[in-house]
Amino acid sequence: MKKELKIKVNGQPYDLFVKPNTLLSEVLRDDLGLTGTKRGCNSSSCGACTVMLNGMSVKSCSVLAIQANGSELVTVEGLAKGNKLSPLQNAFLDHGSYQCGFCTPGMLMSSKALLTENPKPTKEEMKEGIDGNICRCTGYNSIIRAITAVVKGEYKEAK
Amino acid sequence: MIKDFEHFAPKTLKEALALLDKYQDDCKVICGGQSLLILMRQGLVAPPYMIDIKGISELSYIKDEKDGLKIGATTTHRAIEKSPVIKKKYPVLAKMETRLASIQTRNWGTIGGNVCHGDPAGDPLPVLIALGATLTMAGSKGKRSMPAEDFCLDYFETALEPVELLTEIALPIVPPNSGTAYTKFNVIESDLATVGVAVSVTLGAGDSCQDIRIVLGASAPTPMRPKKAEAVLKGKKITDALLAQAGETAATEADPISDIYASEEYRRELIKVLVPRLTREAMANAKKA
Amino acid sequence: MTTKFSVLGQRVHNIDGTEKVTGSAKYTFDVVLPNMLYGKILRSPHPHAKILKIDTRQAKKLIGVKAVVTGKDTLGHKQGIWRRFPELCDEEILCREKVRYIGDAVAAVAAIDEDTAEEALDLIDVEYDLLPAVFDPMEAIKEDAPQVHDGVELNINITRHIEWGDVDEAFKKCDHIREDQFKCSSQAHVCMETHDAVASFGHNGKLTVWTSTQSSYYIQRLLADMTDIRESDIRVINRHTGGGFGSKFELDSAQFCAAILSQKLCQPVKIVLSREEEFTATKRRTPMYYALKLGAKKDGTLLAKEARVITEGGAYTSMGATALYLTGFFSSFPYKYPNYRYDGYRVYTNTAPTSAMRGFGAPQSTFVGESQLDMMAEDLGIDPIEIRRKNGMTPNYEVPGQAFIQSCGLHQCLDKIDEHIKERGKLPPNHGIGVASYGFMSGGIFNWFNTPYAFSAAVVRINVDGKVDVYTGACDIGQGSNTTLAMICAEELGIKLEDVRVFSGDTGICPPDLGAWGSRQTLMSGNAVKRAAEDCKNQIMEFAAAKMGVNIVYDLDIKDSWIHIVARPERGVSYYDIVKEAIRGKDGVAIMGRGHYTPHRKGMISPAYSFGVQAVEVAVDIETGRYKLVYVTTAHESGTVINPVGIEGQLEGAIMMAGGYGYCEDQPMDDGKILNPSIADYKLIRSLDMPETKILEIDTYEPEGPFGAKEAGEGLTNPTAGAIGNAIYKAVGVRINDLPITPEKVFKALREKEKKKAK
Numbered sequence A: 001m002k003k004e005l006k007i008k009v010n011g012q013p014y015d016l017f018v019k020p021n022t023l024l025s026e027v028l029r030d031d032l033g034l035t036g037t038k039r040g041c042n043s044s045s046c047g048a049c050t051v052m053l054n055g056m057s058v059k060s061c062s063v064l065a066i067q068a069n070g071s072e073l074v075t076v077e078g079l080a081k082g083n084k085l086s087p088l089q090n091a092f093l094d095h096g097s098y099q100c101g102f103c104t105p106g107m108l109m110s111s112k113a114l115l116t117e118n119p120k121p122t123k124e125e126m127k128e129g130i131d132g133n134i135c136r137c138t139g140y141n142s143i144i145r146a147i148t149a150v151v152k153g154e155y156k157e158a159k
Numbered sequence B: 001m002i003k004d005f006e007h008f009a010p011k012t013l014k015e016a017l018a019l020l021d022k023y024q025d026d027c028k029v030i031c032g033g034q035s036l037l038i039l040m041r042q043g044l045v046a047p048p049y050m051i052d053i054k055g056i057s058e059l060s061y062i063k064d065e066k067d068g069l070k071i072g073a074t075t076t077h078r079a080i081e082k083s084p085v086i087k088k089k090y091p092v093l094a095k096m097e098t099r100l101a102s103i104q105t106r107n108w109g110t111i112g113g114n115v116c117h118g119d120p121a122g123d124p125l126p127v128l129i130a131l132g133a134t135l136t137m138a139g140s141k142g143k144r145s146m147p148a149e150d151f152c153l154d155y156f157e158t159a160l161e162p163v164e165l166l167t168e169i170a171l172p173i174v175p176p177n178s179g180t181a182y183t184k185f186n187v188i189e190s191d192l193a194t195v196g197v198a199v200s201v202t203l204g205a206g207d208s209c210q211d212i213r214i215v216l217g218a219s220a221p222t223p224m225r226p227k228k229a230e231a232v233l234k235g236k237k238i239t240d241a242l243l244a245q246a247g248e249t250a251a252t253e254a255d256p257i258s259d260i261y262a263s264e265e266y267r268r269e270l271i272k273v274l275v276p277r278l279t280r281e282a283m284a285n286a287k288k289a
Numbered sequence C: 001m002t003t004k005f006s007v008l009g010q011r012v013h014n015i016d017g018t019e020k021v022t023g024s025a026k027y028t029f030d031v032v033l034p035n036m037l038y039g040k041i042l043r044s045p046h047p048h049a050k051i052l053k054i055d056t057r058q059a060k061k062l063i064g065v066k067a068v069v070t071g072k073d074t075l076g077h078k079q080g081i082w083r084r085f086p087e088l089c090d091e092e093i094l095c096r097e098k099v100r101y102i103g104d105a106v107a108a109v110a111a112i113d114e115d116t117a118e119e120a121l122d123l124i125d126v127e128y129d130l131l132p133a134v135f136d137p138m139e140a141i142k143e144d145a146p147q148v149h150d151g152v153e154l155n156i157n158i159t160r161h162i163e164w165g166d167v168d169e170a171f172k173k174c175d176h177i178r179e180d181q182f183k184c185s186s187q188a189h190v191c192m193e194t195h196d197a198v199a200s201f202g203h204n205g206k207l208t209v210w211t212s213t214q215s216s217y218y219i220q221r222l223l224a225d226m227t228d229i230r231e232s233d234i235r236v237i238n239r240h241t242g243g244g245f246g247s248k249f250e251l252d253s254a255q256f257c258a259a260i261l262s263q264k265l266c267q268p269v270k271i272v273l274s275r276e277e278e279f280t281a282t283k284r285r286t287p288m289y290y291a292l293k294l295g296a297k298k299d300g301t302l303l304a305k306e307a308r309v310i311t312e313g314g315a316y317t318s319m320g321a322t323a324l325y326l327t328g329f330f331s332s333f334p335y336k337y338p339n340y341r342y343d344g345y346r347v348y349t350n351t352a353p354t355s356a357m358r359g360f361g362a363p364q365s366t367f368v369g370e371s372q373l374d375m376m377a378e379d380l381g382i383d384p385i386e387i388r389r390k391n392g393m394t395p396n397y398e399v400p401g402q403a404f405i406q407s408c409g410l411h412q413c414l415d416k417i418d419e420h421i422k423e424r425g426k427l428p429p430n431h432g433i434g435v436a437s438y439g440f441m442s443g444g445i446f447n448w449f450n451t452p453y454a455f456s457a458a459v460v461r462i463n464v465d466g467k468v469d470v471y472t473g474a475c476d477i478g479q480g481s482n483t484t485l486a487m488i489c490a491e492e493l494g495i496k497l498e499d500v501r502v503f504s505g506d507t508g509i510c511p512p513d514l515g516a517w518g519s520r521q522t523l524m525s526g527n528a529v530k531r532a533a534e535d536c537k538n539q540i541m542e543f544a545a546a547k548m549g550v551n552i553v554y555d556l557d558i559k560d561s562w563i564h565i566v567a568r569p570e571r572g573v574s575y576y577d578i579v580k581e582a583i584r585g586k587d588g589v590a591i592m593g594r595g596h597y598t599p600h601r602k603g604m605i606s607p608a609y610s611f612g613v614q615a616v617e618v619a620v621d622i623e624t625g626r627y628k629l630v631y632v633t634t635a636h637e638s639g640t641v642i643n644p645v646g647i648e649g650q651l652e653g654a655i656m657m658a659g660g661y662g663y664c665e666d667q668p669m670d671d672g673k674i675l676n677p678s679i680a681d682y683k684l685i686r687s688l689d690m691p692e693t694k695i696l697e698i699d700t701y702e703p704e705g706p707f708g709a710k711e712a713g714e715g716l717t718n719p720t721a722g723a724i725g726n727a728i729y730k731a732v733g734v735r736i737n738d739l740p741i742t743p744e745k746v747f748k749a750l751r752e753k754e755k756k757k758a759k
């Protein structure tokens, strides 16, 4: 039986009805068309589906959508402000922190969650921050360089 | 594919227990779902009813009380990791959490779910057992408590009845001159343990070992205390030779398996190395305390 | 070196970067079409069995199921990428009579959603007659072994022989000979986007397939072979691809099953392989048994080498034939062996087929060769760098009968690494630095695919506002080829990178290109784009010369969008103005340029070769055998650096993948069943495990490459496993000859060593 699901995604409130066995990632991708959130494993191991839920990172393939009822979510589509990219997005561009780009939305969301919790992480904390995300292309170090640049204040938040 | 089910989201413990009573074996408790959803996706668990306790806020707490620390079962791993009181009074617990799965999993997964999953390779139980934790369970007929070390019965099998919930984990006050240490051996930093070892020591006069608890993870069907190895050290002045002997003894007491990650022999060898290593670390922590 | 360029060598954003960091990049996984169905594939649970009967009636009755197909619904053709050799086209994809590995496809379902399709799989009843199976190639070549394919003697799928000089005579002259055996393990590609396809066959008889692939053209042609639809009635579109690494240029089960289901229903069908299928039912790196014999003079001069290899082929040929050749070829790399002999046997087994993976046979040969070379150096009392210097290839060297090497910066690389190691100074206890040298090709000059087309082709169109569209059949799979090609085009035309847009990987609009494999795109597709741009440039220059009325003795060029007299750069006109006028003058036709590239008798197996040396530092816990990768330094020369950010990325990414190959990645099996088909169980290097990385730049220029460039992708995967092995030896004195070098193996070797010492 479908149940009501009220969530706010990237600032936009939605009122949906979902089957209880629906995963959060499925609602985001299939119901809301937010296909930036990816699926690499569907078993909580790769981080490609990472989104922010009430300010913290979760793997949306491993959260029942219904459990997110009443939550505020941010997906990769919510990072830019209008036509202005966020500091992390700009830093990822400058540092070549993506190749095929399939892990990138998840990487950005893990990085964003890290900096939201801890604006001045150490290098070790940055590595921990993205350790739940697999990237088969970049070898991670360019992502760490991008986060470092943001932490150093090289990128300003768009107004 | 996760089979269809009916979902209940009780807001209180009482409501949850009533639902468990009503549906008995036909229902399954879900908290963070970090372990459970994997099993459900593989069709290994397919209950018609799910009792979702993630939203029961009365079970999510970290309380520093006179007789020790109380952690509610739905407290997330991440809350434990970041708790100032845990960092101060039970640093080993906070540190253990930093290498449990990933931040995302720790943000949503709970300590109660981890313990109830009964994975012998899980990180929290060895540490909890070393710290002398007590677990409290509730059913509609009342509460009961047991030492954490008695909780696991076999691979993924616990003392919990289907109509019960784990509600609280209680940690006694750490005695003076005591220290605890935990490590897991793995090949990838944040991976599950190939072997986990937790050691808690209380030092007596002249740095002798007044009390000790050694707990092995991923070394038997359940987390286990190699009591003969503990006996080797207990009451003695600790020397390298005794430590080596304790390691050897623990390795023979353990009952590890061979799997794709490690052979049985290698696991025993790791125990031989890690028991002395962690005992030293626990002693060093005790001296710092 | 790069200063003379305006675009090349700059640190730029990938041209599709903003799409990727905003989540708007659309992968096949994201494609949704009206009226689209979802497909799932039923796979064999048995390693070897006859299919007696497939009953699909119950599945067809399930509400929401639209079609079920089995091998009987196909034309029964067998596909293979070695199309010139029919006997090597041995894979039906949907098996008709026999399954040959756990994961072989037997049926496919299309339904209204994925869950329904999956439910339907459970309702298909397949009756099998189990056959004896064989898993290890060493068993499979025995007289009485089960036959994986009928009529294939001793299950030997292919043999390769390479020989030059007089090997036997040369060994007689050696002061020292070593014979060693090695085992190279399997490895999964683990692309983050699993294999997927959306196929849409219309009532008009035309098929469009969106798919995650490294070669749209190959998929188009192979689908035509399998379905008898005419090649040009098939359009294959690859926009963004979530990783390839060698796994995505053969026709796969998602593409084929989606296509035939769609053909049956005239409705779009989407199939996305699950991660488990990705591990068990797609191809993988070829495991190899290696026996090496190496002979040298006292002074370290290598006189002769002999390599004998048996590879685990798995159930089908796939690209394994190429891997078998390349591992033999690269076993002689990057050294000047006057005498060399290679014999390779690819053996069929009842395991998942093995094929191409980044490095393509060379990571195996480099691991074994570099390990043995260090052992040889030690036997002779020579420094590992020194023995490499003594024998390393140099520019304009011919590998007898095999390859002609023009540019080669191996010696500069060795010097840099030597310096680097000295700078690292004295290491802490149980740390060690190991080195490995390597080389790789820039695209192969083989045409076993039997294409009638040029290997690469491109069309460049200049629009009235001066903006440029590049059409290339090349596929950007994350390696950034679209950016590299745009940079080459901008450089050639003397315009800004922002003025170039690339359309790639769509067989409906792009000229054919063999695609992204064998490290061929920078050089081959790059040459095609450069020539197409040059064609445009010549046309613009005609107008510019006429317009400017310059003396015929002057030549013109474009730089920074300024068309000028080379000798007097201030005299010129705006590129944009000339383009506008030129188009008007051409009766309103946009300026079009065409270019193509097929290497003819160039360098024999490849037009160019890249070289490098890597140093890996490890720290070993001698009590447990656990070790960490601490620091990886690579001196790589790939000719002119077109896209430095791209090269850094390729390099660091290669370390994650090749470090994993050396350290922990493996696919253990039990009776043909892969035991770790999930990302939780298949160990991959994560950020906390990643070593520090450093690149030492080397300047070289490759005459055959566009602006002097050559490959910088796969070659980087070659050295790491060997360097790790050598580093472990340096650190703690044990040598592991079988991959991966797990802590448990190191531990056991340390124990053995202790035992020996005690005696």
Ligand SMILES: Cc1cc2nc3c(=O)[nH]c(=O)nc-3n(C[C@H](O)[C@H](O)[C@H](O)COP(=O)(O)OP(=O)(O)OC[C@H]3O[C@@H](n4cnc5c(N)ncnc54)[C@H](O)[C@@H]3O)c2cc1C
Binding pocket: A043, A044, A045, B028, B029, B030, B031, B032, B033, B034, B035, B036, B037, B053, B073, B074, B077, B099, B100, B101, B102, B105, B108, B109, B110, B111, B112, B113, B114, B115, B116, B117, B121, B122, B123, B124, B160, B164, B165, B166, B167, B190, B191, B192, B193, C680
């Ligand atoms: C990728 C990955 C890596 C991991 N790595 C590690 C690791 O390194 N170390 C480690 O220790 N763990 C690891 N885990 C396990 C995981 O983190 C925990 O087991 C998880 O946090 C469980 O909490 P949960 O709330 O999600 O439980 P759930 O998945 O909801 O439940 C787990 C089980 O406990 C039962 N249950 C839950 N709460 C209660 C309760 N209060 N009373 C009674 N029964 C209950 C459920 O019915 C179920 O059987 C990993 C998991 C994943 C997915």
Ligand code: FES
Binding pocket: A038, A039, A040, A041, A042, A043, A044, A045, A046, A047, A048, A049, A050, A059, A060, A061, A062
């Ligand atoms: S898809 Fe969610 S973690 Fe991989």
Ligand code: FES
Binding pocket: A097, A098, A099, A100, A101, A102, A103, A104, A134, A135, A136, A137, A138, C192, C242, C243, C478
């Ligand atoms: S960029 Fe391809 S997986 Fe990270």
